[in-house]
Amino acid sequence: MTPSEQLLGDSVFPRLKALVIEVTGMAFYADKDLDLAQIIADRMEQCRISDCAAYLELLQADGEEMDCLVAELTIGETYFFRHKEQFDALREIVLPDILARNTPSRRLRIWSAGCATGPEPYSLAILLKREFGAQILGWHVSILGTDINQKFLSRARDGRYDQWAFRATPENIRGECFVPVGKQWQIRPEFKAMVSFQYHNLTRNRFPSITDNIAGFDIIICRNVVIYFSRETVEALVPCFHESLVDGGWLVMGHAEPNMELFRDFRTVNCPGAVLYQRTSVEPQPIRPPQRHVVAPSLPLPVQQRMARRLQPQSPRPSPSPALALAMASPPTSVAVSPPLSEVRHLADQGKWDAALRACDAVLGKDSLNWRGHYLRALILDQMGDGDACESALRRAIYLDRRAVLPHYHLGLFLLRAEEAEAARRSFRNVLALLGGEADDRAVDEGEDLTAGQLRETVGMHMKVIGIS
Ligand SMILES: C[S@@+](CC[C@H](N)C(=O)[O-])C[C@H]1O[C@@H](n2cnc3c(N)ncnc32)[C@H](O)[C@@H]1O
Incomplete structure (x- = not known):
């Protein structure tokens, strides 16, 4: 029997699975026991642990091991200018609207939620500087990339990419905005300086939150992230995105994720190959209190206690x-x-x-x-x-x-x-x-x-x- 098959037969495995889904929101693993067991078995081997209950204990006690497991569980498929139609819509509709609206304040805040290794926020920096550079001269522009995977974030901060990441990028843009380093390409400092990265777990960290720097965005882009979450989790996240935008701010979800019902509190704008959602000044009816998103079944008690403690106001x-x-x-x-x-x-x-x-x-x-x-x-x-x-x-x-x-x-x-x-x-x-x-x-x-x-x-x-x- 392979280690992963053994794991599947262990009575503690369902608790491990519930913990993983609860921490990451990735309900995607609900019907992928074998894949999940293989990933967990590999981590257990790395930690030289053969007992499932002991590994569960380690995960609950040690944030570092949870980060290592999350790094293996998350799927970071991404590339520059992914889904061109959405970048066209950003250039033609969203950015001109925001720049006109923000001329008095001369500031612009963008959040790429679930940014993986960074091509999405860097593409936005490139788009802004190349197409609107003169207009935003002297502006306070910040583009924030967040993710749950610390390894992806560290690669995003390095800003160095293989050729494959440019499969949808015109060659002239790659040549202008990146410096070749061996077989890789390094983003130029002027674009790198526009983007910062930080850890943020969409399903565990409450937002909006000024303390976490997650508030008051003009644009939120969250593509190909919530496809791994349960419908219930996404329903709870949408009002949080709504609240994290300024009035008139725009939300861009993955091109395969349009859903009028979910985004009913937004104004929907249909563009060729892209659907955009705009927060309007009318106060929305919350779908449910925008707080915690996932309640995993039969969670081990210490985790529930830890979560409950995190939800307490700070003393x-x-x-x-x-x-x-x-x-x-x-x-x-x-x-x-x-x-x-x-x-x-x-x-x-x-x-x-x-x-x-x-x-x-x-x-x-x-x-x-x-x-x-x-x-x-x-x-x-x-x-x-x-x-x-x-x-x-x-x-x-x-x-x-x-x-x-x-x-x-x-x-x-x-x-x-x-x-x-x-x-x-x-x-x-x-x-x-x-x-x-x-x-x-x-x-x-x-x-x-x-x-x-x-x-x-x-x-x-x-x-x-x-x-x-
Ligand atoms: C497929 S990538 C999408 C990257 C980029 N948005 C794009 O479309 O090119 C999904 C990203 O979501 C992140 N992710 C998954 N669960 C998350 C969570 N609960 N909170 C924040 N990020 C999460 C993963 O680590 C991964 O980097």
Whole structure:
């Protein structure tokens, strides 16, 4: 009997399968036991584990092994300018509409959800710069690629591709936008600089979320991702996409995924070979509360407990610094997640930056020592493209509580973007020092679903990418 056949006969296998589907949303594996068993058997061999129950325990305890398994389970088929008709529709309809709409703010935010190794967000960067370069000169443009597969994300950050990734790309574009490196092609720095990548699990991480940088997009592109999810999961995701767009923002799904019923809260625009969905200002009727997407049957209890814990609002830090203690001792608005700050967050999650900033300033007007307020203000200012004010707000948050981890982290990101590598290194080191011996699954203060383990890994990745340690 092969190891995978043995696995299929193990009474713990259904629990492993439920865990995999719950974590990834990939209901695709519901009727693919043999494929799944082969992948799991390979991982078990790598980990030198022969007992299914022991592997289940390892997965529940160790985020790293879950990442390794996810890397094998996910399907990353992608290439530049995949499905040309959709890029035509973006060029002809979506981008002209958004650029006209955003002329006063001169900012543009795009999210490629499930970006795999990066050709989709990089194609968008190329399209924008080549076709609209003059129009967006001096604009604050950000294209965010997210994925659940850390290995894909790392390759996306490298930005180096084989010839096969250009099977739908005209040769002149490849020649203009990439540099040959051996048999591969490296994306040119001016396009690379327009795109950033981060981990995000569509079925586990709540969104929109200003804290996760997932909010207020002008365009969301999510193609060939939800085809692996159950109908129930997709129904729960669509309102989250809706909420993550600004009014007038556009959603682009895979060309084989049009479904009028699912996208009924959007305005549908039919183009040759492509269907587009636009968020209109009319408030939608939610299909269901846009929260968690999958409830897997008979999940092992520890996982359900972990999920439940992740869904709890973050509690205040156990022992605040003197400055924060002072802030917490002053009138009602200083409570960690005070209603006014949650309102600010709600506005920011919807991409209503001006209103969010006004509300935040009102909170800070009454409670100027609240580091959470300054931190949130920094995130909003960053989205508004006001770098200097963002940096001062982050420094103020750090001044008020040096042990608050996320302001250090965001300051590190900010300094990296400003190409101040040495200063960024200091901020990232502060993050690692503050995380210290925190357990991997410990939630990070103000970090929504973010855990200490994930933050450690992300900071390590940034330090590695820029060659500092
Ligand atoms: C087939 S690729 C699509 C790539 C690109 N969007 C395109 O169309 O060329 C699907 C991607 O979805 C990612 N994915 C699967 N489940 C996910 C989840 N729950 N959250 C985020 N990404 C996920 C996979 O890792 C994979 O990179």
